[in-house]
Amino acid sequence: MLERMEMMKPVGIILDQCLNLKVGEQFLVLADTENLRIGQMFALAGQERGAETIFLTYSPRTRHGEELPGIIADAMKAADAIVAPTAFSVNHTSARKRASDAGARLIFFPGCKEEMFLDGCLDIDFTRQAKIIADLSEILEQGEHVHIATDDGRTDLKIDIRGRHAVPQNGICHEPGTISPPPCIETAVSPVEFTTEGVICIDGAIVPGGEVLDPFDIRFEKGRIVEIDASGKDGLLLKNLLASYDDENIYAHVELGFGLNPRARIGRGVELEDEGEFGTIHLGIGNGITFGSSIRASGHIDLVVRHPIVSVDGKVVLQDRQLSL
Numbered sequence: 001m002l003e004r005m006e007m008m009k010p011v012g013i014i015l016d017q018c019l020n021l022k023v024g025e026q027f028l029v030l031a032d033t034e035n036l037r038i039g040q041m042f043a044l045a046g047q048e049r050g051a052e053t054i055f056l057t058y059s060p061r062t063r064h065g066e067e068l069p070g071i072i073a074d075a076m077k078a079a080d081a082i083v084a085p086t087a088f089s090v091n092h093t094s095a096r097k098r099a100s101d102a103g104a105r106l107i108f109f110p111g112c113k114e115e116m117f118l119d120g121c122l123d124i125d126f127t128r129q130a131k132i133i134a135d136l137s138e139i140l141e142q143g144e145h146v147h148i149a150t151d152d153g154r155t156d157l158k159i160d161i162r163g164r165h166a167v168p169q170n171g172i173c174h175e176p177g178t179i180s181p182p183p184c185i186e187t188a189v190s191p192v193e194f195t196t197e198g199v200i201c202i203d204g205a206i207v208p209g210g211e212v213l214d215p216f217d218i219r220f221e222k223g224r225i226v227e228i229d230a231s232g233k234d235g236l237l238l239k240n241l242l243a244s245y246d247d248e249n250i251y252a253h254v255e256l257g258f259g260l261n262p263r264a265r266i267g268r269g270v271e272l273e274d275e276g277e278f279g280t281i282h283l284g285i286g287n288g289i290t291f292g293s294s295i296r297a298s299g300h301i302d303l304v305v306r307h308p309i310v311s312v313d314g315k316v317v318l319q320d321r322q323l324s325l
Contacts, residue, residue, distance in 0.1 A: 004041070007114065010122035011038075011045050017126055018182060019081050019107055020174045023050035028079035028104075030072065032060040035085040035112045042083045051081070063245075063299045064110060064208065065092030065287045073098065081105045081173075085112040088208075091179065092287045092300040103176035110181065111208065111271030121183035121263045121273050129185055130170040133260055135325040136317065137166035137187040143312040146256060148281070150201060150308060154217060157198035159191045159256055167291050179290075183264045184276030188257035188284070190291035194223035196253040200283065204266050204304030205274035206238055207282070211267040218303070225251040225285065241301065245286075249297035254288025257281060257302070258310075258318065266304065274304055279321030281308045 015021045027046045031039025039055060046053035058072055066088060068076075073095035076082060082104050084090050089110030099106065109116070116122065146159040166189050171182040203215035216235030219227040230236040242250050259280040264273040266280070275282045282304045286297040310318040317324055 003118070007038075007117040008041060008045065010117045011041050013122055014083065014107055014182065015042070015045050015049060018171050018173060018180065019083070019105060021046060021049050021051050021081055025051045025080040026078065027051035027053045028075055028082045029053065029055045030076070030082060030084040030086065030090070031055070031057055032086045033057055034060050034087045038085040038112060038114060038117065042085070054079075060087040062088070064089040064301070065297075065299045067093050068095045076104060077102045079104045082107070084108040086110060087112065089181075089300070091181065092290055096179070097290065100177045100179060105173040105176065106179040107173055108179065108181050109272060113270050115268060116183060116270045116272065119268060121261060121265070121270070121276075124261065124263050126171040126182070126185070129260055129262070130172055132323065132325070133168045133170040133185065133187050136258060136260070136323065137168045139312055139317055139325065140166040140187065140189045145313055147311045148200060148305070148308050150305070152201075154201040155199060155305070155308070157196065157200045157220065159253075160195040161189050161191055161256070164189050164192065165292055181272055183261050183270070184259065184272040185261045186257045186259055186276060188255050188291055190254055190288055190293040191223065191256065193293060193295055194252070196220045196223045200305065202234070202238070202303045202305060204280055204282075204306040206234065206241070207271045207275050207302040207304065209237055209241065210269070211274065212304070220253055223253050225253075238303070245298050247298045249295055250286045250299060250301070252288070252295045252297065253283060253285055254293040254295050254300075255282075255284025255291045255302075257284060259304070266306070275302045279307075279318065281305050281310060281318070
């Protein structure tokens with residue numbers, strides 16, 4: 001009972017501070033069968049706030065971005081506000097895009113686990129972090145060329161972002177069509193298709209997959225992964241994961257994201273914390289339509305780097321886990 005009460009605090013933060021749920025709104029709680037208890041808490045909290053609350057469940061998908069049943073997609077499109085605690089992400093789906101286009105506000109929790117409602121990663125000042133996210137987003141919005149390096153010299157990656165729009169996800173979804181996946185609060189930008197070049201060492205996490213304990217290098221040519229160092233277990237995990245999709249576009253680089261949650265931590269077993277830890281970056285590969293890319297794939301994977309040095313148009317914006325805005 002005590003644990004349930006502790007979990008209700010971040011549930012309330014999400015509905016009040018992040019979603020700004022209002023009396024009478026059509027509120028959809030969308031939980032797969034692995035997250036029924038969390039879904040029930042959101043449904044109860046929604047009812048307590050006077051929202052017209054609908055609770056739908058479905059069998060877990062098999063991977064991020066896998067399309068949802070038609071009845072779920074229709075309900076999402078009709079909702080004013082949605083919370084989706086699920087094993088795999090609903091974000092990179094046509095159903096989510098149609099719902100956003102129709103004006104639904106969405107907070108989604110891919111890789112959802114009860115631990116994230118207990119470890120403090122949702123107990124942050126989302127409004128304060130939103131200002132930081134907005135400032136970094138503006139730099140990306142105006143930027144043209146990104147360079148990523150690391151102190152050990154293993155990373156040397158060039159990304160072309162000319163003409164691309166930043167996609168901030170600050171945890172605050174008060175306006176129609178906005179989305180965010182707290183505790184992964186971030187800003188992201190999509191590279192110009194098939195232009196990313198160079199090598200990057202992945203030493204943080206594979207999402208989905210978990211914390212990287214055996215760092216490995218990957219090489220991009222013309223915006224695609226062409227080489228993975230699979231001599232260790234984590235590189236081999238990624239190589240096999242990508243091959244399992246049987247989709248050439250799963251190797252395409254579609255996102256550069258910056259983790260901006262000061263209370264998220266890699267290695268707690270929560271995917272959203274793995275890519276949300278402040279001072280890290282992640283490269284998204286595969287499906288990129290939600291970031292403004294034209295590349296479609298059967299899934300989306302994020303690769304996290306712990307201590308990057310990131311420059312935009314020659315100016316360092318991130319080094320030693322500190323932003324220079």
